[in-house]
Amino acid sequence: MGTFGSSMASLFFFWATFQQIFPDHLKMAIKEFLLSAIQQLSFVQRFSDRIINFFSPYVVINFPEYEEYRFNHAFAAIDTYLGAKSTDKAQKLRASQVKESKGLVLKRDETKVRDIYQGINVWWEIVTDAEGDRTHRLTFHRRGLEIVTGSYIKYVMDEGKSIEAKNKKMKLFTNNPSLNWDSSKKSLWRHIDFEHPASFQTLAMDPKKKEEVLNDLEAFRNGKEYYKKIGKAWKRGYLLYGPPGTGKSTMIAAMANHLNYSIYDLELTAIQSNSELRKLLTATSSKSIIVIEDIDCSVDLTGKRRKKYGDFSSKKDGEQGSEEQNRSSRVTLSGLLNFIDGIWSACGQERIIVFTTNHMEKLDPALIRRGRMDMHIELSYCSFEAFKVLAKNYLDIDTHPLFGEIEAFLKETKIAPADVAEKLMSKNHKIDVDGSLKDLVDSLERRKEYQRGHSNGHEKKSGGKKLGIFRGLF
Template sequence: MMMGDTFGSSFANLFFLCATIQQIFPNDLKIAINEFLISTIQQLSFFQRFSDRFINFFSPYVVITFCEYEDYRYNHAFAAIETYLGAKATDKAKHLRASQNKDSKGLVLKRDETRVQDEYEGIRVWWETETDSIGFITLKLTFHRRSRDIVTNSYIKYVVEEGKSIEDKNKKMKLFTNNPSSHWGSSKTSLWRYIDFEHPANFDTLALEPKKKEEILNDLVAFSNGKDYYKKIGKAWKRGYLLYGPPGTGKSTMIAAMANLLNYSIYDLELTAIQNNSELRKLLTATSNKSIIVIEDIDCSLVLTGNRKKKESYWTRLRKDGQQGEEEEEEDKSFVTLSGLLNFIDGIWSACGQERIIVFTTNHLAKLDPALIRRGRMDMNIELSYCTFEAFKILAKNYLDLDSHPLFEKIESLIKETKIAPADVAEKLMKKNREIDADESLEDLVQALERRKMIQRDQVDEHKDKKSYKQLKAFRMLF
């Protein structure tokens, strides 16, 4: 009896304490005290059996959590909420985070508090940021249960829409690259890491024939405006581009120009960091809409099985320029198959996401499996070949601000007879001193073209001699 009386008395005291808390303390302090009391109650062996009932009885607060990733897929509601909370007024915040972009003169101040109070239609809610040991972030929303309908039916929707609106106004393109799958650890580990994408390339400065440039531009614009069309014909809203041609012909620059035209982020997919098709699907389904998924040098990246040494792509090098402390490259064993990649390009998994562009690049078109580049998978095959005179004129305008020059006629004749990449032409036209000497730059280019023409002619003659020698040797063997 005494034990029962003691328990009853303790229970009554605890109930009285909780009731007192509800009346006296401010809301944010009430939540903290209630959490402490609930955690204490859960430690008692008697209450562990009925913890849920007691917690619901003593705590009038409801908690909703928003994880950054769910089953390896990025939670876009999380991003919108985080943007919304970061944009809350900073005049009353006690902890602020300051940053400055390289092109900005002033500092940007944001809240840097783990707990933020918000008010909506007369009700108060509290947001809390929690970070686990591996850096994964969870947002926790706490509110009184009497406000459940308003919070779940309209407040959360309002926050997400406001956050997306702010993102659209301040949107910055990003350059992503995938973390090695061996470092994922658990479903909460980030699959992609990124830096801001600030490449200046655009179609106006792209060294390409005007007719081909216009064709590509029209295709990209039609794709970005084609939501209703793709829905009407029953196809996933995606498009594939294969860029092929010798090194230095502008494949990476073309991708950057595409991203800047459409305001899409870029996902540089390193197949060598993935171990199997299942991991490939997890990575690709974690990409966002309005993005360009890039696999450079597809003929070198995709091997059915075996050990492969990682090859650093242009985008990986660009990303590393913005980061420090990168881990050393190492050999990984990968079993990504061609069928696994094709299944995402135009199989069932291709519908997981909208408004995506897939770009493959290669220096050797003949090495690619026909199944990879057939129509329907790669919608446009774009050849980026050696520099033409039309492309040269664009480069001359970009680098020297010239529309015409007495040497243009000679350069046109040499370019027609010489194979030279636009990157090599641009290198000759680049400003070498503080003052641009157009005559000297063009003379350098003429000399480079003449040397290259001579080398290529000698190579052709040598090839002919070898071919003639083999034919003569074969003829002699007949007698």
């Protein structure tokens, strides 16, 4: 007993010395090593939890980056909070330079960060497993459990979100092909910073239509209580249709900049099933715009319904390619409809869904009916009002002697705003107002003659067919 007492006294002396000399993070590392070694003993494994609680009074909370394919916003808030902490005591820093900025932005670049809250010491550590999944691990003494879980975690979340809101950068997301999901695991989307300069002020569009769209967007952004009152998910659908070059993509960029929303550019041909489409939807964030461009060309979303509506009973150019796409992409019209306004569409808040097409008549009526695509926005050929916006953007002018001639041509000629903008762009980095407007007038004149000749030729051809049919009757 004397020997045992002496051994225990030595152990307690060693433990007291260990507590005083070694820093907290080193003590934790040593304890973890000893505990892992003890757990390897077979007789210990039965009572593992009790032994660990006895020897280690520390509590661990994990915050994974992804949870069942859904992004964990707590992870992002923690990441922002820890990155913004004071860098004067950090041993490792990460430097980055924002575009058009002369200075460097310094952030902590340490896997372990110590924090103090109301006298409680906590340790944060970012852990990456073999599959590349990241987790923020929070460790603290059990005596601070009530404070940490009661107020500290909420404090970190609020601080992180506040910092993110101040420094928010919009993102442009695109979905990874389904075949890459196994290798990248839960990373369904990849992104870059969205820096498109488009705005409604510079958008070449009819002023009345522009104001109507702006009012609708504002009503949606401020409509949280209204959507809750009427029992509908807080989302809205927009269908942008019109000829190529009329500004559909620019309109989406202007909407994102106006609302400060990120964009998810959804490529349907990279998705193999409806269930994968749902996974992508649940992995998107609120306050975002989900875009499917050229939806009539993405996959065949009509199937047998085409025959029902009688518009496309015969095969057309490019239909063979569409059939080949459908073999690899099995997204159906039903799956897409559920994506837009089914039960799964209510898994997030404040979302906008935008479809674009050059041929609205090709789309199934069920896909674009009101309630799914709430607002149909036609982006047509360039009008004189739209031209004046372009002239202000490119040439910085409000009026010119050639404006009257251009207005007369635009009333009789079909030309996309993108083609007008091309004529107004500066040549050799020099703005030549007279030269640019004369080029535009010449282009409009040639286009008018071509369209008139094409129209006359079409009428003669149609008239010849009618005459042949008339003769056949006799």
